[in-house]
Amino acid sequence: MTLDKITFTRSDSRIRSKVREAIDEHGCALIADLYDKAETQAIQDAASDLEARAMGEDSEFYKEGSVWAIKSVFDLSSDLARLTQTRAFASLLTATVDDDPMLLHAATMMGKRGGETEPVAWHQDNGIPVDRDLHDERRKGVREGGVPYRFGTKDVLDLCIECRVHVDIQREEGGCLVVMPGSHRWEVMDYDGVAEKIGDQPGLACPAPAGSALIFRPMLAHMSHPPRKPLPDGESRRTIQIQYAAESAKPEKGLNFYRWKQPVRLTPDGAELQPTADCNDA
Ligand SMILES: O=C(O)CCC(=O)C(=O)O
Numbered sequence: 001m002t003l004d005k006i007t008f009t010r011s012d013s014r015i016r017s018k019v020r021e022a023i024d025e026h027g028c029a030l031i032a033d034l035y036d037k038a039e040t041q042a043i044q045d046a047a048s049d050l051e052a053r054a055m056g057e058d059s060e061f062y063k064e065g066s067v068w069a070i071k072s073v074f075d076l077s078s079d080l081a082r083l084t085q086t087r088a089f090a091s092l093l094t095a096t097v098d099d100d101p102m103l104l105h106a107a108t109m110m111g112k113r114g115g116e117t118e119p120v121a122w123h124q125d126n127g128i129p130v131d132r133d134l135h136d137e138r139r140k141g142v143r144e145g146g147v148p149y150r151f152g153t154k155d156v157l158d159l160c161i162e163c164r165v166h167v168d169i170q171r172e173e174g175g176c177l178v179v180m181p182g183s184h185r186w187e188v189m190d191y192d193g194v195a196e197k198i199g200d201q202p203g204l205a206c207p208a209p210a211g212s213a214l215i216f217r218p219m220l221a222h223m224s225h226p227p228r229k230p231l232p233d234g235e236s237r238r239t240i241q242i243q244y245a246a247e248s249a250k251p252e253k254g255l256n257f258y259r260w261k262q263p264v265r266l267t268p269d270g271a272e273l274q275p276t277a278d279c280n281d282a
Helices: 016-028 037-054 077-086 087-095 191-198
Strands: 026-029 061-063 068-070 102-111 119-122 127-129 139-143 149-153 160-166 177-179 214-217 222-224 239-246 264-267 269-274
Touching: 016 026, 016 102, 016 214, 037 068, 037 077, 037 102, 068 177, 068 191, 077 269, 087 160, 087 214, 087 264, 087 269, 102 127, 127 139, 177 214
Parallel strands: none
Antiparallel strands: 026 214, 061 068, 068 102, 102 239, 102 264, 119 222, 127 149, 139 149, 160 214, 160 239, 177 222, 264 269
């Protein structure tokens, strides 16, 4: 399996059905030019602005040996919400769930600067944010200042999709994402289960230009290596990973998805960004 099998451009005829087919078969699709030059520049400027602001706010910014991350990106930057979730973006993402509208469930900016020493281990993005913590065996902790997460069930995760917006160029030697095509069909597993199943298979590295985006099922196993050499001066490897669930997807046991204060709803025609106040208070 090579990267060209899952790579598309917006000018491809039947782009929506090709993306849907790649997602069904391989679990992922790379759109090489989701954003044009001006759109990419605007996203980079807004990302730099958020990074500079978030540096001073420890609660939303953290740093590890493998990758740094800023959570709840759209609560912190409505510019980034507007700039990333274009009409083309909404059209391609909803194509993966039979045009069902989709609701945002997480947006995280992540980056590497070149000095990282640890890999991000193989895993699935199988946690879903819910409205109540049942304290049962599917519990996955509490994040974003009090949001309960649990392991999603496979039927629900198959109705979820995520998009990794490549703010900067993703170089292989800079620690780009590596995926295991076809692994979206596996069962829900923790880190150890995924590592065992992967064994010593190398996976498919996904180097990509700035302004491209990788659309994938959250069940797709993925990892990233630390950079093999320092990134060129001033370069970092930033992405914004945006996760959605189809409106028809319902977590088990009468739970609902957590309702964010800044919900985003995608339809094939575009993104509706409608901040509502205190919607979790009821
Ligand atoms: O950005 C990376 O290198 C990996 C991040 C990742 O896999 C994740 O957050 O799910």
